[in-house]
Amino acid sequence: MPAMDVWMIWLALGLRWLHWVGIGLVLTGLLAFRWSGRARWRLAVAGLGLAAGSAFAWPAVYAASMTPGNVPWQVLLVLGAGAEGWLPGVAALLDLHPDWVSAWRPEPAVPLAGSALRQTLWLLVALVLASGCAWLAWRVASKPLGWMLLALAAVLWGYRPIPSPALLLAPASAHSFRQPDVAFDVSGLSLGQVNYQRHCITCHGAPGEGPTRKTVGMARWPTVLGAALFETRPVGELYGHVQYAAGHAYSQRLSEAEVWQILDYLRVAAAGTTLQREQAWLQPLPAPGMSIRCTGAWGHARSLSDLRGQKVRIAVQDGGASSVAARALPDPRLVDVWLLPPNADVPAEAECVSTEPGTWQTYGWLAGVTPEQLSGAAFLVDRQGWLRAFASARDAQGWSRPDSMCGPVDVAQTALPTGSLSEVLDTMARRPVGPLVGARL
Known part of the structure; x- marks a missing residue:
């Protein structure tokens, strides 16, 4: 992965840690009874601002790092303002590819609606005013005025005008940004083919050729596992469908490594089909690893x-x-x-x-x-x-x-x-x- 993307991922994961640091500051300000009232007040407000800012920023940064191409700032603004990034699980803080926290994700293929882009300006104004009120609440010495400013900041945050996500974003699942944790090498791809032939080919058929006759009369028609599958859906969503989708024949029966290896095999097979048809691999591929x-x-x-x-x-x-x-x-x-x-x-x-x-x-x-x-x-x-x-x-x-x-x-x-x-x-x-x-x- 390019170095810039790696640093952006680490920045996003660091913001998740800062979120909990901010919550810790809030609790310290509320419970440190031996401190002066002014110090406790400022510490709690600073912690609240840090927690809110981190909850807003980390989904946007993480999505930008995991999305191919440049993501417009308006899209990231809407994504951050609408993401359910509060209280990420403590156990997930050590996960390099955490579950996605929003029902939406950036998608370069989605055309950006002009009305939604204009609405993001009002969203930006509301967020700037909310941040300004929180900063003033931290600075003023008068506790009643500070509470009023903090309440105003909460109202502005709670009623921020978020454009309809469907006008700027694509639907997402908890696994949208999951990434393979197995090596992309000859041995793993060979195991992927073995497991595909053992578990999948009976219904799905050979890669790219479509379902077999056995599927006639099935309530759910199996997916055609060709190149288009990888051109339109993130690999994490494909993983989630195989591993967790209700009704899938092998839900919870394949290990995580086996699912990733099958998907890697299908990705390589789809690339070869595309090369024969279009004289090009239309999606980037690393050279499979091998011993030399x-x-x-x-x-x-x-x-x-x-x-x-x-x-x-x-x-x-x-x-x-x-x-x-x-x-x-x-x-x-x-x-x-x-x-x-x-x-x-x-x-x-x-x-x-x-x-x-x-x-x-x-x-x-x-x-x-x-x-x-x-x-x-x-x-x-x-x-x-x-x-x-x-x-x-x-x-x-x-x-x-x-x-x-x-x-x-x-x-x-x-x-x-x-x-x-x-x-x-x-x-x-x-x-x-x-x-x-x-x-x-």
């Missing part, structure tokens, strides 16, 4: 993650002559990782190799082909670990456009390969993948 063996300067590397910070070319070799040999020639700008079949002889010219079982199958899913058809293909991975370009074994024209492989773009443009590795690397450097959600990098 390297020589020379990279002799210390034991896994693909050890090469983070370097541009990596993953070339699929069958152990003999293949069409990718020219693309895999040593290049000082890249670290080469060759995918070889298990027990294959390691060529002397290979910089890094992986013979881990399941790598061909996993990267075949990403390419939308069978393992037998994968030999000769190649993948480019940027310094942050994102898959950025693809070269098919059947396509002699070159690499895909790296600026169109990580998000929705004009499909007509994504189908035009650049061909030149230098141009591809230059585009990768000029157009990095932006802040994203769900990246375990």
